[in-house]
Every structure is written in structure tokens, then in C-alpha cells.
Amino acid sequence: MTENQVNVRLLALELLLEITSQKEYSHVALRGALEKYQYLSKQERAFLTRLTEGTVERLLELDYLIGRFSKVPVHKMKPVILNILRMSAYQLKYMDRVPDAAVCNEAVKLAGKKGFGNLKGFVNGVLRNLARNVHAIPLPDLSVRYSTPAWIVRQWTEEYGEDVAVRMLESQFEERQTAVRVNFLKTTKEELIRRLEEEGVHAREIEGVPCGLFLENYDYLRALPSFREGLYQVQDVSSMKAALLAAPKPGDYCIDVCAAPGGKSLHLSELMKGTGMVEARDLTEYKTGLIQDNIERTGARNIKAVCMDAT
The missing domain is CATH 3.40.50.150 (Vaccinia Virus protein VP39)
Known part of the structure; x- marks a missing residue:
């Protein structure tokens, strides 16, 4: 928290809802938040940027991982709960510096703050099971592994061969200067x-x-x-x-x-x-x-x- 008491995870959740439910461009939504909250510390801004961008980039993979531990199909979840789980799953798999317990606890708090206190147990159960298994779950295909629509993977594979297609898919996640x-x-x-x-x-x-x-x-x-x-x-x-x-x-x-x-x-x-x-x-x-x-x-x-x- 900053002195102005901005909950960065809550802000990330609002951005994800804006992007996934309201279909706003991710860079536009994130830029608007960074301009509005310019008093955030450098570390908070970096955390917000990585969490938002990373979750959007890995949506297909994150939904697959969540689906492995939820009895409720991903497409039937409330948007708020789904995006809490998505951003938490991203932290569990790709943000090693964030303790698993902190990820789970903050997600449960977010569910309560957004008026879904009755689903805090569900959120906690899915994420704690995921935390124990996240790095051992095999991903079924290139589409899920690289969070790229299946039709694009098929087209690239047919046109360029699988080796080149994989290099193209991997390049999406390379850090760029x-x-x-x-x-x-x-x-x-x-x-x-x-x-x-x-x-x-x-x-x-x-x-x-x-x-x-x-x-x-x-x-x-x-x-x-x-x-x-x-x-x-x-x-x-x-x-x-x-x-x-x-x-x-x-x-x-x-x-x-x-x-x-x-x-x-x-x-x-x-x-x-x-x-x-x-x-x-x-x-x-x-x-x-x-x-x-x-x-x-x-x-x-x-x-x-x-x-x-x-x-």
C-alpha cells in the first residue's frame, strides 16, 4: 500500500475486468491507470504492469490450469472470481518472489471486498490446490502452452513447419527493450x-x-x-x-x-x-x-x- 492506500492487486483486478469484460485495449487501460495513479512507487507500478500484462498474455494457459482444480467450468464463473483466479494463478506460476500464501490470502480478501464473501472458500481451495501442483501440470498442446488461439497455431504450423512455429510462439514472451x-x-x-x-x-x-x-x-x-x-x-x-x-x-x-x-x-x-x-x-x-x-x-x-x- 502507498500513503494514499491504493491496493495494487485490486487495481489490477479492475484493469482485468475492464480488458476482458468491457473489451478495452489492454495498453489503453493500463496507461490510464498509470497516469491516474502517478504517485505509486516504482515497485508498485512495475508490479501492476507485470501482473496485468502477464495475466492477459497467458489467459488460455491460466484458464486451463484453473479448470484442472475447479468443479465449476471456467466459462460459468463470475467475471470477478475468474479474474481473481487468473491473476493469482499467474503469480503462482510466473512471479516466484511472491509467496504462495500471500497470493492465496490476498485473493480471498479481494473476493470479499468485491462482495463475494460466500465464494472465499472456493477461491482459497482452488488456489491452494493449484499452488501445490502448478509446476507439475502438463499442458496439452501448443495453443495452451503459448496462450495462442488454436487456429493461429495450426496456420503457422502448416505454413512454416512446427519448429519455426514454436520459435514464433516463444518470441511472444521474450522480454523486449x-x-x-x-x-x-x-x-x-x-x-x-x-x-x-x-x-x-x-x-x-x-x-x-x-x-x-x-x-x-x-x-x-x-x-x-x-x-x-x-x-x-x-x-x-x-x-x-x-x-x-x-x-x-x-x-x-x-x-x-x-x-x-x-x-x-x-x-x-x-x-x-x-x-x-x-x-x-x-x-x-x-x-x-x-x-x-x-x-x-x-x-x-x-x-x-x-x-x-x-x-
Whole structure:
């Protein structure tokens, strides 16, 4: 708990309900919570992020594990109880630093706080049985093991072979470094590295990508003044390379479809040195709104967000 008495597990539960029941995008729900509760400690924010993201990533596996020890089918459980069990199962299997007893006790407390006191015994029984067996339960197939829909596993296996398909499935859970692209409209790489170091963030260059940096040792990126000033854009290395390979010339007209949140589009805009035009398209006003936010933050001029499909 913080001085403001925020129960991080309760907050994670509310996020999971928002994601699974209200169908909110997980990154949008989590970002909203992190912005609202900026006074959480770095450790609490890290715990909330890992618990929420990890539970969502492993849903199929977690539901299978829960089903092994519950007489009530997973699809018939109350959403609150199901998500308490999911987040607890994730902690039992993937968060070794959290004692099993603490996981079970906190889950029982959550059930009571959410008005399901009559199901506290059920929650306790399922989780204590799971805690004793979680690492010994065999998973039936690749779909469950990697929490990926069966039709995707079949398609990848048919198209690429099982060995390649397994490597693709495993890659979903590899820890990725945060990559950003320097906004050369506003700063230089050297100046940005210096600025980030002043903010307590370690930045290092990305081999073969002159516009990119890997960032480490930060808490909440969006809270940094350098981010708010638009000095860089969070962008995967593969996305940076795509724009670099496209190599637009000054004065070109570029159309980027499925463009949100706009990283590649902004990169194309920058590569044309303020000339020409980039039309960054996406299908919904929400997504084009994300693009527009980044356009305004970075100060790009030769780009527009358009709510439109690829036709």
C-alpha cells in the first residue's frame, strides 16, 4: 500500500475486468491507470504492469490450469472470481518472489471486498490446490502452452513447419527493450542522450539504426519532460527499419495504412525534411486520435491523420 492506500492487486483486478469484460485495449487501460495513479512507487507500478500484462498474455494457459482444480467450468464463473483466479494463478506460476500464501490470502480478501464473501472458500481451495501442483501440470498442446488461439497455431504450423512455429510462439514472451526514435526536428542524438541521463534514464545506441536508442532504468516514460516535449517517439526497431528502407525522397506523397499510433508515419515525415505529405490512415477516430496526439507532440507539419481504410 502507498500513503494514499491504493491496493495494487485490486487495481489490477479492475484493469482485468475492464480488458476482458468491457473489451478495452489492454495498453489503453493500463496507461490510464498509470497516469491516474502517478504517485505509486516504482515497485508498485512495475508490479501492476507485470501482473496485468502477464495475466492477459497467458489467459488460455491460466484458464486451463484453473479448470484442472475447479468443479465449476471456467466459462460459468463470475467475471470477478475468474479474474481473481487468473491473476493469482499467474503469480503462482510466473512471479516466484511472491509467496504462495500471500497470493492465496490476498485473493480471498479481494473476493470479499468485491462482495463475494460466500465464494472465499472456493477461491482459497482452488488456489491452494493449484499452488501445490502448478509446476507439475502438463499442458496439452501448443495453443495452451503459448496462450495462442488454436487456429493461429495450426496456420503457422502448416505454413512454416512446427519448429519455426514454436520459435514464433516463444518470441511472444521474450522480454523486449524499449526502443525510441530520436526526433531530429527538435534535438540531436547526443543532446537527447544527455537530457535523458539528467532525467535518470540510461540510453544506448542501436547498432545499424542511427536514429534509434534503447532506454533503460526509467519508471514511467510518459511522465518524463523529454517525452512530453516530443524529443523522441517510442518505436520498435523493425518499424524504424521499415521507414529507412522505404527511403522517401523530399516532396514525395506517402500513404501509411493501419498507421496508429503513427511511429512509421512520423518517421517518413521526418525523412522528407518537412516537404511532401504523409497521409497516416487508420479505421477509427480513436486510432487517428492517437496519431494526431503524436503529431502535435512531435511538432511534425507535413503529415495528416485520416480516418479511412486502404482503398
